[in-house]
Amino acid sequence: MGVIEIRDLVKRFGSTVALDGLDLEVEEGEIHGFLGPNGAGKSTTLRVLLGLLRADSGTARLLGGDPWSEAATLHRRLAYVPGDVSLWPGLTGGEVIDLLGRLRGGLDERRRADLVERFDLDPRRKGSTYSKGNRQKVALVAALASDVELLLLDEPTSGLDPLMEAEFREVVAADRDRGRTVLLSSHILSEVEHLCDRVSIIRSGVVVESGTLAQLRHLTRTQLDAVLAVPVPADLADAPGVHDTVVDGTRLTCQVDDAALGALLSRLAALGVRSLTSTPPTLEELFLRHYDQRGTAEPRP
Amino acid sequence: MTGLGTLVRLALRRNRWFLLAWVLGLAVIAPATATAYETVVGGLAGAGALDVMAANPTMRAMLGPPTDLGTPGGFTVWRVGTFIAAAAGVMAVLGVVRVTRADEEEGRTELIRSGVVGRHAPLTAGVLVALLGCLVLGALVSAGMAAVGEPVTGSLAFGLGVALVSAVFVGVGAVAAQVTSAGRAARGLGLAVLLAAYLLRGIADAGPEGSVRRDLAWASPLQWMALVRPYADERWAVLLLPAGLTALLVGGAFVLESRRDHGSGLWSVRPGRDRAAEGLLSPSGLAWRLQRGTVIGWLVGLSVFALGMGSLSGSFGQMLEDLPQLEAVFRRLGQGAEQLVDAFFVAMLGIVAVLVGIVGVQLWQRLATEEHRGHAELLLAAAVPRTRLALSHLVLAALASTAVLAVFAALLATPEALDRGDAGVILQTVGAALALAPGGLLVLGLAVLLHGLLPRLAWLVWVVVGWSLFMVWVGSVLGLPEWLARLTPWHALPALPVEEMGWAPVLVTTGLALALMAAGVWGYRRRDLRLP
Numbered sequence: 067m068g069v070i071e072i073r074d075l076v077k078r079f080g081s082t083v084a085l086d087g088l089d090l091e092v093e094e095g096e097i098h099g100f101l102g103p104n105g106a107g108k109s110t111t112l113r114v115l116l117g118l119l120r121a122d123s124g125t126a127r128l129l130g131g132d133p134w135s136e137a138a139t140l141h142r143r144l145a146y147v148p149g150d151v152s153l154w155p156g157l158t159g160g161e162v163i164d165l166l167g168r169l170r171g172g173l174d175e176r177r178r179a180d181l182v183e184r185f186d187l188d189p190r191r192k193g194s195t196y197s198k199g200n201r202q203k204v205a206l207v208a209a210l211a212s213d214v215e216l217l218l219l220d221e222p223t224s225g226l227d228p229l230m231e232a233e234f235r236e237v238v239a240a241d242r243d244r245g246r247t248v249l250l251s252s253h254i255l256s257e258v259e260h261l262c263d264r265v266s267i268i269r270s271g272v273v274v275e276s277g278t279l280a281q282l283r284h285l286t287r288t289q290l291d292a293v294l295a296v297p298v299p300a301d302l303a304d305a306p307g308v309h310d311t312v313v314d315g316t317r318l319t320c321q322v323d324d325a326a327l328g329a330l331l332s333r334l335a336a337l338g339v340r341s342l343t344s345t346p347p348t349l350e351e352l353f354l355r356h357y358d359q360r361g362t363a364e365p366r367p
Numbered sequence: 368m369t370g371l372g373t374l375v376r377l378a379l380r381r382n383r384w385f386l387l388a389w390v391l392g393l394a395v396i397a398p399a400t401a402t403a404y405e406t407v408v409g410g411l412a413g414a415g416a417l418d419v420m421a422a423n424p425t426m427r428a429m430l431g432p433p434t435d436l437g438t439p440g441g442f443t444v445w446r447v448g449t450f451i452a453a454a455a456g457v458m459a460v461l462g463v464v465r466v467t468r469a470d471e472e473e474g475r476t477e478l479i480r481s482g483v484v485g486r487h488a489p490l491t492a493g494v495l496v497a498l499l500g501c502l503v504l505g506a507l508v509s510a511g512m513a514a515v516g517e518p519v520t521g522s523l524a525f526g527l528g529v530a531l532v533s534a535v536f537v538g539v540g541a542v543a544a545q546v547t548s549a550g551r552a553a554r555g556l557g558l559a560v561l562l563a564a565y566l567l568r569g570i571a572d573a574g575p576e577g578s579v580r581r582d583l584a585w586a587s588p589l590q591w592m593a594l595v596r597p598y599a600d601e602r603w604a605v606l607l608l609p610a611g612l613t614a615l616l617v618g619g620a621f622v623l624e625s626r627r628d629h630g631s632g633l634w635s636v637r638p639g640r641d642r643a644a645e646g647l648l649s650p651s652g653l654a655w656r657l658q659r660g661t662v663i664g665w666l667v668g669l670s671v672f673a674l675g676m677g678s679l680s681g682s683f684g685q686m687l688e689d690l691p692q693l694e695a696v697f698r699r700l701g702q703g704a705e706q707l708v709d710a711f712f713v714a715m716l717g718i719v720a721v722l723v724g725i726v727g728v729q730l731w732q733r734l735a736t737e738e739h740r741g742h743a744e745l746l747l748a749a750a751v752p753r754t755r756l757a758l759s760h761l762v763l764a765a766l767a768s769t770a771v772l773a774v775f776a777a778l779l780a781t782p783e784a785l786d787r788g789d790a791g792v793i794l795q796t797v798g799a800a801l802a803l804a805p806g807g808l809l810v811l812g813l814a815v816l817l818h819g820l821l822p823r824l825a826w827l828v829w830v831v832v833g834w835s836l837f838m839v840w841v842g843s844v845l846g847l848p849e850w851l852a853r854l855t856p857w858h859a860l861p862a863l864p865v866e867e868m869g870w871a872p873v874l875v876t877t878g879l880a881l882a883l884m885a886a887g888v889w890g891y892r893r894r895d896l897r898l899p
Contacts, residue, residue: 116748118896138752146748152741152899154657155472155549157639157647164643165653169749190638194472194548205745218748 068127069094069216069247070115075124077110077271084110086271087124092249092264097242099262100251101353107271108251109149112220116146129216142171144216145209149224149251151201153193159204160189166208178211184233198225210237217241217248223257235261255349265349267356274356282352287321289345290330294318295338305330316340370484374492378466379499385465386500389458392833393451394507396841397525398515400447404439421445424573425711428675431593432572432584440517440598444525447841452592453565455504455533460557462497463540469550471630480629487621490541494617497537505530521598524606528592531609535588536561538616545623548632555664562668564589569675588612650751650759657737658730658760662767665726669719669771673778676715708783712776712796713862719775720803720857721835727768727811728828734760735818735825741899753892757815761884764811769804776800799863805876806857810835812883813856819890822897831856 070092077085085107092098102108113119115128117137126133131140153162163182167173182189185203196204202225209217217238223231238248238261252258258265259279266276275282287309298318303311307326312319322330334342408417420426421433431449435441467490470476476489509526513519536557543556568587574580584590588609595605627633646652734757737743746756780796814828835855842852852858859872 113744113896113898118744118747118898120893120895137747138750138755141748141750148741148744148748150741150899152745154653154742157656158641160641161639161643161647165648166745166749168643168648169650169746169751171750188638189641192636192639195636 068092069129070098070249071125071127072111072115073125075111075114075126076122077107077114077119078122084271085114085121085124088268088271089273090266090276092247094247095242095245096263097238097248097250097261099258099265100249100268101253101255101258101265101349102251102268103253106268108268109220110271111268112146112218112249112251115218116141143214144218145170145212145214146218147202147205147209147220147222149220149222150198151205153196153201153204155192155194157193158190159187159193159196159200162193162204163189163208163211166205167212170212170214172213173208173211174213178207181207181211181237184237185230199227199230202226203230206234210241215245215247217246217250219248220251221253222250223252223254231257255353259349267353269356275352279349282349283324283346287323287347288327289347290318290320290322291343291345292318292334293340293342294334295340299337302333305333369488370479370482371488371491374479374484374488375495378492378496381466382462382496382500386458386462386496386503389455389462390500390504390507392837393454393458394504394511396447396451396837397443397508398511400841401439401443401512401515401517404442407442417442425676427572428569431568431590434593434596435599438517438598439515440512440521440525443512443517444593444597448525448529448592448597449565449568449589450840451508452529452532452589453561455501455529456536456539456561456564456589457558458504459497459501459533459536460540460543460561461554462500463493463537464544464550464553464557466493466496467541468544468547468553468632471544472548472550477629487624490544490620490624493544494537494541494620497540498534501530501533501537504533518598520601524595524601524603525592525597527606528595528597528609531606531613532588532592534613535609535616538613538620541620542616542623545620545627546633548630548634548636551660552632555660559664559668561589566671566675650746650756651762653746654733654759654763658733658763658767661730661733662726662763662771665723665771666774669722669775670778672719673775674781677779677782709864712779712799713865715779716776716796716800716803717839717857717862718836720772720800720806721832721839721855723768723772723775723804724807724810724832724835724856726771727764727807728814728832730764730767731760731811731814731818732825735822735897738897739899743896744898747896754888757819757888757891761811761815761888765808768807768811769801772800772804772807773797795864802863802868802873803857803860805873805880806835806855806860808880809856809876809883812880812887815887816883816890817887819887819892819894822894 068091070090072088072090075085075088075090076083088107088111090100090111100108100111110119114121114126115133117134117140120134129140129143133140153159157165160182163178164173167178185207187200187203187207189204191200193201193204202222206222209219219238223234226234235257238250242248242263250258250262262279264276264278265282266273268274294316297316298313300313302308302318303313303320305326306329307323308330309321309323318334417436418433421430421436427433430445433441433445436445467476470489479489480486505526505528507526508529509522512522512525539560540553540557543553543560547553547556564587568584568590571581571584571587571590574583585594591605591609594602596602623633647656734743737746737760743756747753776796776799777793780793784790784792810828810832813831814825817825817828835857838847838852838855839857856876860876861867861869861872
């Protein structure tokens, strides 16, 4: 059974539909990337999972329980880092870490000390004097040092510098290897590509793609750049599954559906190939294909 | 000062309901009091008795110096003038801080300052809009008094006095916003200055005729309106004092703003503990830590007030014994007391019970602040159930406000107890205060209900509190219909020891309060969290 199971979740704020029949499944022991631009519904989904917001319809299960009615019990088994961490101005970072840790049921002291050092955090400063990145570090240390099964992280690195981001990746990957499950909401694609076992892409409150990175790539096209021995035949552009063809004498650049790749390659081989590069689609291309209005994604009704 | 026009419009828009409510609420008090003059003087068997009453140290300490009680105008200035000026000072401090330091703390000013906007433009806009509020209030007071038939000259002096005295506190608020680095601290500092000014003039006014102590009142800006002597040979030059001090304070605020970094105050924030103390590590521990400053502030303020008032109670009783015709009036205010000191205590407790209602609501509404700042999200996402979070603030609000009321009562009665050599007075007064506590709980219950079920309408509770305060402070002299005056959460409760102890109203009010609280917490458990 999945750690998170969401079916057909709907959440409205007045006339705005934030979640419009969202499905999401997170398996035990994986880092699941939750991708989408601002306002797509990532934070709303997490807040429904935390029992802060109440879904209008659909079902959500979290660690086998109901996220609304069993919120406090379930929260002993998870830790959450909000996207915009707001600390109490008069409390120091160290005090907040201890407070949140205790409310969750206890901190691993060794890990706390280790993380404070790794993230280069001064725990004696007051909340009002921290920068955005430092506030995020406070929440991250409190979450990562807690003895929990599940981490819910909402754009946790958006305020961190590249060094701290690398530390974060290392710590989270090590956590996964020790059996923790992580739901990582992000719009930083390189982070997701590095860390995540599976990815769900959300758009306007609906998950439009979900699967491993390899699976997602299969659904898409490969970029092909070839130089042939002869001028490129004109009918090549019309071959099934070949798109965006650019022909320049003997040089051909195009995008090929994965299903049509074999057929095209045998045709090219027959013509004689001088050089060939094929580039698998990056997550960024996947992402843009879903979001670019001019892209080939089906327009939503 | 680039961008000033836009910022002024922004500050006006953000402050319009706030200023409108304060200005209109305060402006009606003066003409309403003036029209009630005949009723009051008639009840007192002539203005001469009023003079004796006004000369009493306690009355002077509370209301200020009388100038000419023979006219409705002079009576109004004495009876409600200082109250209006002090309340307008509160408006001024809050009004300036909310669009300067509070905005800076929340990060809104940074966004504005990054635009084509001069360094001092946001502060200038905040000050200008608050000054506008003071001037409009002054103009309405003048117009209102003139409209009910008072001399125009005196009305002008009265209105200008109110406007300029409250303007001083615009300056105080502007300086406080530079010195501290948080909105709460700035408000606290500004209001502390106001309280100190009120106490200073109270102590000075209670001094004997012709003494140096009385001249000390010149040092309190709150006194300057009365020192202009509206309706009694106006001394216009006195108005230069508040005008000059306002200019000095506002100028000082600009200098201070040039000397500090954006986002910080002049008082720097010191590092604190790297580990939390055990006492902090629970929702209640956190609630206390967040609110203790507010609780201690109220406790200190009301304690000083209690000792000041209490020490004057002896002279008060003496004076009333000398003046039989006043007894009737004070029996009415004190609801038929045999012991005039008891009646005085009843009147004081009636006012302070409502003030303490403010304490309870203020402490409870911290939960709303925790929600919209995103702090509640952190706590609820950790394993804190909603009920526990709500109760951490609710229990603190109920206990702290009741405790503050009890301490006030004990300190109020202490001088009298020493006088009589009988500690029983203290117990009796504390008991009387506790009999009024359910009123505060009822208001708190309303606040809880609104927060749980209709969080957008949370401000409604302030209407109830404001109305109640108005009724206990000035309502009794306005000759309003009895049923209207009864329309406060406190009025059903027994005024001990003047009235018999009635358990029914105490228990019904408490039960109603608990029911409202339960319904509010139930609603809070069911609704979406309000998020930043």
